[in-house]
Amino acid sequence: MRYLLISFLLFTISNSLQAQRLSTLSPDKNIKLEVSVVDGLAYYQIFHQKEEFLEQSPLGLMSSAGDFTKGLKLIGSKTAKIQESYKLDRSKVSQVNYKANEIKCIFTNTANDTLNIIFRVTNTDVAFSYLIPKSKKNNGNCIIEKEITGFKLPLKSTTFITPQAPPLSGWEKTKPSYEEEYTREEPIASKSQYGLGFTFPALFHVENKGWLLISETGISGNYPGTRLSDASPDGIYTAVFPQEGENNHNGPITASGVLPMQTSWKTITLGKTLKPIVESTVSTDVVKPLIKTSKIFNAGRASWSWIVWQDESCNYKDQKTFIDLAATMKCEFILIDALWDVNIGKEKIVELIDYAKSKNVGVLLWYNSNGNWNTAPQTPKDKMSMPEARRAEMQWLQQIGVKGLKIDFFGGDKQQTMKLYHDILTDAAEFGLNINFHGTTLPRGWERMYPNYMTSEAVLASENLVFQQAFSDRYPSTAAIYPFTRNAVASMDFGPVFLNKRLHREPNKGTIRQTTDAFEMATAVVFFSAIQHWGLTPENLTEKPACLFDYLRNVPTVWDETLFIDGYPGKYCVIARRKNTKWYVAAINGENKAKTITVNLPMLKGKNVSIITDGEGAESKFNSKKLENASYNLELSANGGAVLFMP
Incomplete structure (x- = not known):
């Protein structure tokens, strides 16, 4: 990895005691992250092509090493350019070239305790994690009692998210198990089914601006899994720790570790279309392999x-x-x-x-x-x-x-x-x-x-x-x-x-x-x-x-490349995946009515392809042909589908 530390700020911090602000951009400059402190409270905002996708949202946590929910000052930062190539052998892609601009914001509270918040911004994602450093004052074990991390969506946004189930509910008390129905474009002010918030990942249709997916990564026993609370009236979802009744009341709901202690990463993927969300690798970008082995594990x-x-x-x-x-x-x-x-x-x-x-x-x-x-x-x-x-x-x-x-x-x-x-x-x-x-x-x-x-x-x-x-x-x-x-x-x-x-x-x-x-x-x-x-x-x-x-x-189960072609949640989806030199393009129709979807498939232009399409009733048809053009009309029956693949 090439890791360049820059000791001076590449942004401006105002001299006002009431407000401090900094910003950083994605490598292509389309995503802008702003971090601010206003009256001792820390916030962040995210813009895509100058449009606000995530409004001023709270940052902070409460821990035995200090209260970092209020009385904060932004005392400095360090920036870096992250460039890393890594391979995956059991994923939707096999080669990742990860480029991000990183900024580590350094905060102190009224007791002069220190909290670092590490942000990484790529051309499609913003990821961030808290790091409580070791110090002379705090150098042993640490308990994080809660986060106040928030995500404030524009009020006209709608949701595709699943509710958190009550502990010890469901068949033989096996919930929560992330097995609930998705909402279908409900307003963000809608309460969750059980009043317990929502699980990750959470997809939002952001007004008429685009799409945003919030999730979490980087947990290996070092942190509890968090979820989203119900939204506040002004559209803020908060990251919350597990319920006390989970694991049959065994174990605390808090997080514990030895300083320096780093939390999970919260991830935010965004764009004008769903393409960044389908193709994102942010969940693996910010983590590292934990086990070295010569054994081979086959998919x-x-x-x-x-x-x-x-x-x-x-x-x-x-x-x-x-x-x-x-x-x-x-x-x-x-x-x-x-x-x-x-x-x-x-x-x-x-x-x-x-x-x-x-x-x-x-x-x-x-x-x-x-x-x-x-x-x-x-x-x-x-x-x-x-x-x-x-x-x-x-x-x-x-x-x-x-x-x-x-x-x-x-x-x-x-x-x-x-x-x-x-x-x-x-x-x-x-x-x-x-x-x-x-x-x-x-x-x-x-x-x-x-x-x-x-x-x-x-x-x-x-x-x-x-x-x-x-x-x-x-x-x-x-x-x-x-x-x-x-x-x-x-x-x-x-x-x-x-x-x-x-x-x-x-x-x-x-x-x-x-x-x-x-x-x-x-x-x-x-x-x-x-x-x-x-x-x-x-x-x-x-x-x-x-x-x-x-x-x-x-048909493979792991892939070298994945591309979003077209789709809308709940209505239809067209995805292309490649293994070695062979492409597979698959489409499903989520609605009980026939539709024709015109898609652009440059990877199949001039290629001989096999095609499985809908026939009479539930039956299928099969044919082979050479695609002369990149444009192709997918004729999908009600609840139907199609596959085009290179034999």
């Missing part, structure tokens, strides 16, 4: 019986059937879900692993995260919550050839829970196991921080297509929100690609799928997850055209 596709065939399928015979399905579909994995330890047993699971290995299929196994933070009864449990039991189990899993774990039912966002994620990932890396978290928090930079982190749920996912007809009915619209919200910041294990007309083992039972086959094919690209757990079942292979399965046998 890929997985067959998964549970999603359609449910609990009864967790038996030796059915899992062998889905190993065969994985092999036929050239999937890298099979996921064997809950209750395998009871219904199959440890001895027989070794036989299945050996059988899968003979088919060149790796096995992923489900685990319950518990401790005692919920009453979910599924086993195996009490294997992942304590170090000795966890390491013993992981050593056995390594010995029998398991490739990875899906770990479910976490307890919230307290710092001790965030540390559990870190400890699981760290131990699993040692034993060569990749990790997928469910019933879980938002991943915060983990694709870069941990070599074995693959994906997380942290979204209202595909199991709800099976559980609720109402969710299935809303799914097309919901699916057209996720690429601009949850999936924009990290790998998302939704579990897409269904071809059953009804989502049940028996064809005349279960919820009715509302999407077309082409829509389902498109979700394999529109939804990014380093491991994609598909909703396919064996009978699909004889019921649907072979061209669909040829496409799925080759």
Whole structure:
């Protein structure tokens, strides 16, 4: 990294005792950050092309090392230009060239305690973090009691955000788990469903100016996960710590550490269009890898019986059937879900692993995260919550050839829970196991921080297509929100690609799928997850055209490049992704009416492409052609989709 410190201010600070102000620009000068102190209170503002996207918003925190919520003075700053290139092997891009202008603002309070606030401004993002330095006065442990960090949106802005659920609510007291419905362009003054605020990431349509996404990154057990409060009447959302009841009342809601102590990073991505939000890498830009290992952790596709065939399928015979399905579909994995330890047993699971290995299929196994933070009864449990039991189990899993774990039912966002994620990932890396978290928090930079982190749920996912007809009915619209919200910041294990007309083992039972086959094919690209757990079942292979399965046998799950083509949350989405030299362009229609979307696809001009589009009813059509022009008309049926890809 090239890191240039400049000791003198490149901005002006007024001599007034009442107000101090500084500013810095993005490298392309389109984003302007202003930081100010007015009557002892610290604020920041963000402008894009001279338009105010974030109004004067509060900064500060309360800690055992000082009260930094009032009585502040801005006594100086340091600036730097950050330029770094880094690689990702399990993400939506593989090469990042990160350029940012950094400014570290130095504040003191009335007791002469010091707080640094570090801002980084790129051409699409603003990220900031608090740093409490070590001093003669404060040189030991520190507790941060709360942040007053705020985000003041223009009052005519609207939201696409999910509410925070009450602790110990939901099925078997498993919430909060980031599995709530998104708002759809509600006014920012609207109260959250449970009166507890909202989870990250939070998308805002900023009046007629553009779009802004707020999220959080850089947590490895060093800090609790925060969320947004309900907005105040004047449009200020505040970052708040977890609820006391999370993790079944175990552990404090505060943050603790040893000085110098740095908080999580809050991230703000903004632009006139949704392009910066879909393509942003800010969640990994401001973090560093935490583990060095020579082990290789592979991404890929997985067959998964549970999603359609449910609990009864967790038996030796059915899992062998889905190993065969994985092999036929050239999937890298099979996921064997809950209750395998009871219904199959440890001895027989070794036989299945050996059988899968003979088919060149790796096995992923489900685990319950518990401790005692919920009453979910599924086993195996009490294997992942304590170090000795966890390491013993992981050593056995390594010995029998398991490739990875899906770990479910976490307890919230307290710092001790965030540390559990870190400890699981760290131990699993040692034993060569990749990790997928469910019933879980938002991943915060983990694709870069941990070599074995693959994906997380942290979204209202595909199991709800099976559980609720109402969710299935809303799914097309919901699916057209996720690429601009949850999936924009990290790998998302939704579990897409269904071809059953009804989502049940028996064809005349279960919820009715509302999407077309082409829509389902498109979700394999529109939804990014380093491991994609598909909703396919064996009978699909004889019921649907072979061209669909040829496409799925080759579609990647990790990408070298991702481009936003077109879209609007809840209405439609078109995304292009590249792996090596091959491009995939996928579109989904979130509305129950046909539409034609004209898109510009210069990456496919002059190329021979295969095209999956909507046919009669839910059926698909397949053809191949050379695209003579960059402009292309996507004809999408109601709740339909399309995929264009280079064979």
